[in-house]
Amino acid sequence: MRALWSVLFGGGAARIRSTIAAMSRAAERGSSQMNVYSPSLAAASGMADVIGEDGKVVVPTEVEDAIRTLIRWSGDEPEREGLIDTPKRVARAWREYCSGYASDPGVHLSRTFEEVGGYDSVVVLRDIPFQSHCEHHMAPITGTASIAYLPRDRVVGISKLARVLHGFAQRLQVQERLTAEVAQCIQDNLNPRGVAVVIEAQHGCMTGRGVKTHGVGMVTSRMLGCFLDDASTRKEVLALMGRG
Ligand SMILES: Nc1nc2c(ncn2[C@@H]2O[C@H](COP(=O)(O)OP(=O)(O)OP(=O)(O)O)[C@@H](O)[C@H]2O)c(=O)[nH]1
Ligand SMILES: [Zn+2]
Structure with missing residues (x-):
């Protein structure tokens, strides 16, 4: 292989x-x-x-x-x-x-907007469907990701968060690294006050072969900045993601 x-x-x-x-x-x-x-x-x-x-x-x-x-x-x-x-x-x-x-997913975050009418709260893109492949078996990983950030001084077009997700998902992955890479990319390119990424996915290598166990969702999360440091902000973002 x-x-x-x-x-x-x-x-x-x-x-x-x-x-x-x-x-x-x-x-x-x-x-x-x-x-x-x-x-x-x-x-x-x-x-x-x-x-x-x-x-x-x-x-x-x-x-x-x-x-x-x-x-x-x-x-x-x-x-x-x-x-x-x-x-x-x-x-x-x-x-x-x-x-x-073929490309650096960070390029999608280069265009930002500063005129946001004083908006200074959390932005969440919830339940984005994605597909990836596990690097161990090259079997499908299918799931959803919720991505949030607390802007410092600029926001990004909302579709770009999904583009970043797909950029990393369309590689051979383990779910933990996919989660961390998406969060770090947003942190590095937007320098927000915080980033939160939660991914829930099913692994084809667990359903179609091996342990053959269906209906199991693997959940991973990466919290950076304020979402890592402050429990109440983390609670708020998890509630917005429907995981409160
Ligand atoms: N932590 C983690 N494990 C994963 C991911 N994708 C697949 N795996 C696991 O990777 C492991 C690879 O284990 P190995 O023992 O090397 O391979 P294997 O003999 O095919 O293992 P089985 O799947 O148990 O049959 C398996 O337990 C998979 O379930 C992932 O994204 N994250
Ligand atoms: Zn696998």
Whole structure:
């Protein structure tokens, strides 16, 4: 699985998706033209994705091969009709699941507003649905997050809090780190008086395999600044999140 991971995502370095027409055509033509540009090299070195003429990301050969190996190891035949295009689909799906590696989620917090009519109370975005994947099994994590902050002198567009969440969720995660990363990113970029993040999620690795236990929610929280230091402020924000 480690090998599959490494071909799918290379070093996990930041990538920028872009259309490089000449390279796409070479990749699509295949054979000798592929020497001009190697998608596998791009994946391994963290270069931009190449978009083919069909508008889809060009999948490096070894990524397809790795997924074929996994299908075979799972007990099926990758050559049968229904599975022929599956390696490409799986590869592109994982590119999407892990699109959060492509950028710093903090960029979403660069645009702030100071004119807020003197508003100086807690801002809460409650029950934001998200999906991630656990780094242990690459199985889905699905849940909701509530994100709050107490502004110091500026506020951010509310959608940006959800964007920060998805930026970190679209990586391989453990829930504890996801929670901490979202909180720290808001703290670092907005310098508010406090940040509170509470996440409740279900882990596919606990339902679909292993202990096979359904209906269990894992809850994690990260409190920073005033929400950490002051019990009554923490109580207030938890009540606003519906967890009072
Ligand atoms: N703390 C924490 N654990 C997680 C998370 N996602 C998955 N896990 C757990 O990671 C653990 C990995 O344990 P291992 O013993 O290395 O792997 P395993 O043999 O597949 O474990 P089982 O899932 O118990 O079958 C499991 O207990 C998972 O439930 C997460 O976000 N946070
Ligand atoms: Zn897991």
